[in-house]
Amino acid sequence: MPDLCTTGERLFKELDQYIDSIGAEPDKLISVLQKAQELFGYLSSEVQQHIAEALGIPVSQVYGVVTFYNFFSTKPKGKVQIKVCLGTACYVKGGDRVLERFLEELGTKPEEPTKDGQFSIHAVRCLGACSMAPVVLVGEKDFYGRVKPDMVPRIIDKYKEVKVQ
Amino acid sequence: MKPMLVIVSVDSNSVLLGAKHFVNYLKELIGKYNLQDTVDILETGTMGVYTQGVMMAVFPDDIYYSVRSVADIEKIVTEHLLKGRPVLSLEIPKDKLKLVVEKEKIITETRIVLRNVGSIDPRNIDEYIARDGYFALNKVLSQMKPQQVLEYVKASGLRGRGGAGFPTGLKWEFTAKVQADQKYVVCNADEGEPGTFKDRLIMEGDPHSVIEAMIICGYAVGATKGYIYIRGEYYGSVENIQKAIKDAYEYGFLGKDIMGSGFNFDLTVRLGAGAYICGEETALLESIEGKSGRPRLKPPYPPTNGLFGKPTVINNVETFANVPPIILKGPDWFKSFGTAGSPGTKVYSLVGNVVRRGIVEVPMGTTVRDLIYRFGGGLVGGKDLYMIQTGGTAGTFIGTDKLDVPLDYDSFKNYGVSIGSGVILAMSDDICPVDVALNTMQFFAHESCGKCTPCREGTRLAVQILERMSRGQGKLEDLDTLKQIAYVTQEASLCGLGQSINVPLLSIVENFEKDFVEHINASSCPHNVCRFIKIQKSKTKV
Numbered sequence: 001m002p003d004l005c006t007t008g009e010r011l012f013k014e015l016d017q018y019i020d021s022i023g024a025e026p027d028k029l030i031s032v033l034q035k036a037q038e039l040f041g042y043l044s045s046e047v048q049q050h051i052a053e054a055l056g057i058p059v060s061q062v063y064g065v066v067t068f069y070n071f072f073s074t075k076p077k078g079k080v081q082i083k084v085c086l087g088t089a090c091y092v093k094g095g096d097r098v099l100e101r102f103l104e105e106l107g108t109k110p111e112e113p114t115k116d117g118q119f120s121i122h123a124v125r126c127l128g129a130c131s132m133a134p135v136v137l138v139g140e141k142d143f144y145g146r147v148k149p150d151m152v153p154r155i156i157d158k159y160k161e162v163k164v165q
Numbered sequence: 166m167k168p169m170l171v172i173v174s175v176d177s178n179s180v181l182l183g184a185k186h187f188v189n190y191l192k193e194l195i196g197k198y199n200l201q202d203t204v205d206i207l208e209t210g211t212m213g214v215y216t217q218g219v220m221m222a223v224f225p226d227d228i229y230y231s232v233r234s235v236a237d238i239e240k241i242v243t244e245h246l247l248k249g250r251p252v253l254s255l256e257i258p259k260d261k262l263k264l265v266v267e268k269e270k271i272i273t274e275t276r277i278v279l280r281n282v283g284s285i286d287p288r289n290i291d292e293y294i295a296r297d298g299y300f301a302l303n304k305v306l307s308q309m310k311p312q313q314v315l316e317y318v319k320a321s322g323l324r325g326r327g328g329a330g331f332p333t334g335l336k337w338e339f340t341a342k343v344q345a346d347q348k349y350v351v352c353n354a355d356e357g358e359p360g361t362f363k364d365r366l367i368m369e370g371d372p373h374s375v376i377e378a379m380i381i382c383g384y385a386v387g388a389t390k391g392y393i394y395i396r397g398e399y400y401g402s403v404e405n406i407q408k409a410i411k412d413a414y415e416y417g418f419l420g421k422d423i424m425g426s427g428f429n430f431d432l433t434v435r436l437g438a439g440a441y442i443c444g445e446e447t448a449l450l451e452s453i454e455g456k457s458g459r460p461r462l463k464p465p466y467p468p469t470n471g472l473f474g475k476p477t478v479i480n481n482v483e484t485f486a487n488v489p490p491i492i493l494k495g496p497d498w499f500k501s502f503g504t505a506g507s508p509g510t511k512v513y514s515l516v517g518n519v520v521r522r523g524i525v526e527v528p529m530g531t532t533v534r535d536l537i538y539r540f541g542g543g544l545v546g547g548k549d550l551y552m553i554q555t556g557g558t559a560g561t562f563i564g565t566d567k568l569d570v571p572l573d574y575d576s577f578k579n580y581g582v583s584i585g586s587g588v589i590l591a592m593s594d595d596i597c598p599v600d601v602a603l604n605t606m607q608f609f610a611h612e613s614c615g616k617c618t619p620c621r622e623g624t625r626l627a628v629q630i631l632e633r634m635s636r637g638q639g640k641l642e643d644l645d646t647l648k649q650i651a652y653v654t655q656e657a658s659l660c661g662l663g664q665s666i667n668v669p670l671l672s673i674v675e676n677f678e679k680d681f682v683e684h685i686n687a688s689s690c691p692h693n694v695c696r697f698i699k700i701q702k703s704k705t706k707v
């Protein structure tokens with residue numbers, strides 16, 4: 001798979017450029033990981049190793065940080081990530097039933113990508129849009145407010161074809 | 166100036182409803198009908214009123230619309246803007262807006278923190294300046310010594326709006342007193358308390374007010390570097406703050422020799438990576454340093470040993486936004502609002518089953534009843550209020566017997582009602598306190614960083630007990646165990662997360678003991694929410 005190789009190399013190069021631009025200091029670790037996850041989609045041990053070397057810190061430290069923060073993932077996620085808020089304001093408005101419906105429709109478990117790799121469903125804490133509770137966030141910016149379980153199939157339909165990166 | 170001005174709310178909540186899309190369409194139509202020279206469009210933050218649609222106002226006619234579709238926009242353009250005939254069907258009735266909201270807003274809502282939110286284009290520094298923006302900084306740099314700034318903030322009685330209510334002036338003074346080669350100012354914009362979204366709307370609607378305050382703070386305590394730590398998910402806030410920082414550098418409010426004073430200050434944005442505990446100040450500092458956000462043992466406190474071990478002031482977004490007006494108008498002016506112990510105002514997030522969900526800024530000492538009924542418009546569908554969560558997940562659960570408690574930083578101590586980060590979550594009786602308690606403790610169990618045992622294990626145990634109870638398998642002793650967990654985690658935990666679990670847990674168990682006992686004795690959930698296993702009842706939540 002020569003193609004994949006070159007994509008991989010290209011991504012590593014882009015990551016290195018980013019590190020150069022902000023400075024290779026240990027306190028930049030989180031920013032670098034954020035960039036890496038944006039580029040690669042998740043943080044494989046290879047990527048973590050690379051970052052550890054670039055910043056001159058032990059891999060164990062990188063791994064510690066990666067596993068601490070919810071945002072980072074060491075496993076691939078779905079191409080389209082659907083976050084369902086279970087913060088209190090959403091929960092009392094039925095966020096849990098929206099979550100159940102998503103899992104049911106897609107036949108998957110939380111955090112696990114669907115078989116075709118298109119979707120993954122994540123239960124998250126308050127998204128800071130509580131006046132629209134219950135809230136669903138698709139990708140980074142597509143918010144859906146006052147979501148009812150019956151709206152779930154329509155939301156899924158919208159992203160069936162979407163290719164991310 | 167053009168003869169007509171259309172203001173559109175594009176805060177996150179409006180964006181959810183399609184605001185961005187509507188603005189684009191509005192622009193398109195204005196081009197199509199050649200109205201470019203007649204109509205100006207201003208995108209602004211929240212107007213503080215929430216309807217089912219996006220708020221749009223047309224001036225000078227002073228007409229407010231609630232827009233839900235592009236067809237609505239079309240009507241407004243072709244009828245109102247083109248022909249001067251307001252579209253009555255879309256207008257928010259004056260009695261709803263002017264009497265209930267506007268009038269009360271003018272009389273009772275007191276906008277200090279939100280003074281510009283919803284009135285200016287947050288991405289245009291000139292509009293901020295036009296409303297006395299950076300005047301406070303100018304006053305400080307040209308007429309005041311750092312000590313005088315400290316005196317001002319101390320005398321104002323301003324207390325931290327992040328939840329704990331620590332006197333801001335004292336915190337600044339502690340930091341100022343320490344000698345060090347480098348000091349820092351940090352803004353806590355990690356807003357993670359479920360139910361809270363005020364900091365987001367402040368940053369989106371008036372980013373310069375926070376930046377100006379941080380520079381003033383730097384001058385007062387002798388710090389030359391600042392960080393704003395923003396929740397990673399707050400894209401809109403990040404964008405507006407970054408734009409504002411860039412403009413402030415261009416105008417010479419940031420950088421070297423600010424306004425010719427010789428004072429230097431640099432400001433950087435850092436993004437959070439999804440951990441509630443990073444809102445705790447020392448965990449947040451760890452996170453800026455690139456580490457896992459585990460809280461540090463206190464003391465020492467940040468004013469002496471903060472970021473990179475250097476003296477550091479860390480304040481909440483709303484706390485900072487109060488500073489420029491205090492400098493400009495003086496401590497006595499500020500103290501004329503609110504209560505003796507907690508001067509000024511508080512921005513609340515009204516959520517749950519209230520008619521008007523959104524943010525509102527009112528003087529400290531406003532009662533829960535007023536917040537829910539006067540500003541929130543009461544409950545949806547005229548339902549009965551059953552339980553209210555005040556202050557956020559780390560706050561209190563109260564019943565309707567405490568509606569008349571005036572909220573401020575002493576109301577928890579005096580009445581058991583926490584102001585916290587300003588959440589007012591109203592719930593009618595289709596929720597179940599046991600179920601809500603379970604959701605709350607699951608949250609803490611998930612967010613506990615695991616550094617110390619009482620918090621890590623206590624939250625897990627509480628979840629197990631509540632799960633059992635919500636399946637109808639609870640025992641009376643469980644209530645005592647829950648209380649015990651609350652006391653132990655409060656006493657023995659390392660940081661504020663563990664130490665404050667007792668607040669929600671005890672308040673819900675004590676104020677709603679009847680519901681807990683019924684879960685133990687009755688054969689089904691009194692609110693029809695929990696699925697009891699023993700009699701195979703299915704979950705029928707409405």
Ligand SMILES: Cc1cc2nc3c(=O)[nH]c(=O)nc-3n(C[C@H](O)[C@H](O)[C@H](O)COP(=O)(O)O)c2cc1C
Nearest residue numbers: 325326327353356357444445446480481484661662
């Ligand atoms: C678990 C936990 C989470 C917190 N989250 C936040 C937060 O999201 N935003 C905030 O401003 N303060 C938060 N705080 C309070 C901060 O530790 C600190 O008190 C505050 O930033 C001080 O600023 P202030 O004096 O302006 O309130 C949190 C505290 C704890 C214990």
Ligand code: SF4
Nearest residue numbers: 614616617620660663
């Ligand atoms: S109290 Fe909880 S969150 Fe705080 S340090 Fe201990 S385990 Fe971590």
Ligand code: FES
Nearest residue numbers: 085087090127130
């Ligand atoms: S609780 Fe869901 S967005 Fe705040």
